[in-house]
Amino acid sequence: xxxxxxxxxxxxxxxxxxxxxxxxxxxxxxxxxxxxxxxxxxxxxxxxxxxxxxxxxxxxxxxxxxxxxxxxxxxxxxxxxxxxxxxxxxxxxxxxxxxxxxxxxxxxxxxxxxxxxxxxxxxxxxxxxxxxxxxxxxxxxxxxxxxxxxxxxxxxxxxxxxxxxxxxxxxxxxxxxxxxxxxxxxxxxxxxxxxxxxxxxxxxxxxxxxxxxxxxxxxxxxxxxxxxxxxxxxxxxxxxxxxxxxxxxxxxxxxxxxxxxxxxxxxxxxxxxxxxxxxxxxxxxxxxxxxxxxxxxxxxxxxxxxxxxxxxxxxxxxxxxxxxxxxxxxxxxxxxxxxxxxxxxxxxxxxxxxxxxxxxxxxxxxxxxxxxxxxxxxxxxxxxxxxxxxx
Ligand SMILES: *Cc1c(COP(=O)(O)O)cnc(C)c1O
Numbered sequence: 349x350x351x352x353x354x355x356x357x358x359x360x361x362x363x364x365x366x367x368x369x370x371x372x373x374x375x376x377x378x379x380x381x382x383x384x385x386x387x388x389x390x391x392x393x394x395x396x397x398x399x400x401x402x403x404x405x406x407x408x409x410x411x412x413x414x415x416x417x418x419x420x421x422x423x424x425x426x427x428x429x430x431x432x433x434x435x436x437x438x439x440x441x442x443x444x445x446x447x448x449x450x451x452x453x454x455x456x457x458x459x460x461x462x463x464x465x466x467x468x469x470x471x472x473x474x475x476x477x478x479x480x481x482x483x484x485x486x487x488x489x490x491x492x493x494x495x496x497x498x499x500x501x502x503x504x505x506x507x508x509x510x511x512x513x514x515x516x517x518x519x520x521x522x523x524x525x526x527x528x529x530x531x532x533x534x535x536x537x538x539x540x541x542x543x544x545x546x547x548x549x550x551x552x553x554x555x556x557x558x559x560x561x562x563x564x565x566x567x568x569x570x571x572x573x574x575x576x577x578x579x580x581x582x583x584x585x586x587x588x589x590x591x592x593x594x595x596x597x598x599x600x601x602x603x604x605x606x607x608x609x610x611x612x613x614x615x616x617x618x619x620x621x622x623x624x625x626x627x628x629x630x631x632x633x634x635x636x637x638x639x640x641x642x643x644x645x646x647x648x649x650x651x652x653x654x655x656x657x658x659x660x661x662x663x664x665x666x667x668x669x670x671x672x673x674x675x676x677x678x679x680x681x682x683x684x685x686x687x688x689x690x691x692x693x694x695x696x697x698x699x700x701x702x703x704x705x706x707x708x709x710x711x712x713x714x715x716x717x718x719x720x721x722x723x724x725x726x727x728x729x730x731x732x733x734x735x736x737x738x739x
Contacts, residue, residue, distance in 0.1 A: 376693035390590035398627035414442025421629035445595035446584035452613040458483040462514035469706030521554035526667025562668035656732025
């Protein structure tokens with residue numbers, strides 16, 4: 349018998365880097381700026397609504413597409429912030445986090461051998477979902493330019509599209525780089541989707557985390573001319589409402605794409621998170637002030653960490669959004685981010701994540717590591733104190 353029972357196409361995937369680095373932080377007592385989870389609770393109204401739901405019988409299977417109150421809240425939220433009009437009955441599906449929406453939409457839309465254009469570095473579940481579908485990823489590299497911001501090469505993007513391209517997978521605001529795709533970049537992406545008859549799947553879990561000094565606001569790809577009809581737009585409560593453990597996500601889009609996603613999703617988890625669904629509906633209905641205050645808090649934390657990283661000698665790349673900032677380790681004598689991150693608990697008492705694991709072309713990100721700043725201020729301050737005084 350083969351020594352590894354895992355199917356061949358999944359063997360290149362180890363344990364996710366987040367689990368590995370979080371375990372390392374626990375084992376060494378290091379400050380964990382690796383995995384992107386907040387260390388404080390989300391809005392009190394939302395937590396209270398979950399408690400109420402738990403105590404009033406919302407503990408059985410919810411409807412397959414999600415409870416009506418949540419689907420209505422998702423469409424109202426999309427309308428309020430992005431001007432998108434979707435029918436809550438046929439154009440929304442609630443999923444077990446954005447992760448399930450991503451996997452279900454890729455599995456629903458890709459035949460074996462189809463190609464998926466995505467940007468690298470990419471969120472690690474993309475590569476796994478594409479591989480599970482038997483599809484092939486065509487990554488286009490984001491590289492720091494002279495201005496420090498991440499850019500892609502137009503010719504490289506054009507060349508990634510071809511006769512087998514089925515999907516374009518876009519994450520903006522982008523993890524791990526903090527890049528927010530501009531109107532011009534999105535227009536080019538949309539043009540290529542139209543020209544090649546390609547569907548888009550967009551991961552917008554950081555839709556509310558674009559900072560006030562960003563060069564562009566967040567623009568959902570689905571709001572570009574003609575794109576609402578070919579885009580599955582994915583988001584989730586985890587990042588916007590500091591409840592990553594609840595795993596309540598959703599996909600919206602034209603009815604045929606949502607229905608295809610739903611038909612796969614029903615055999616992955618069927619449904620999830622019954623008592624959290626009404627609570628997320630409450631959160632999505634919070635006034636605009638919740639969203640701007642949340643952004644301002646995260647922006648202040650970003651600034652605190654960025655300043656500390658600069659003082660500690662890292663080459664900090666500007667982050668316009670998300671929970672993250674990336675840093676170049678070469679000014680500190682580092683060459684390989686994976687090696688550097690494994691040594692960080694000893695050297696600094698801090699954990700970060702090497703971004704090379706999010707690239708097919710590891711050399712493109714070998715010298716870069718990612719820090720999460722979605723942590724309480726005293727945690728960031730302690731991390732900064734340690735980073736300034738290495739062992
Ligand atoms: C955290 C994250 C997800 C996963 O969201 P869940 O709702 O926890 O499944 C997906 N995409 C990106 C880019 C993320 O950072």
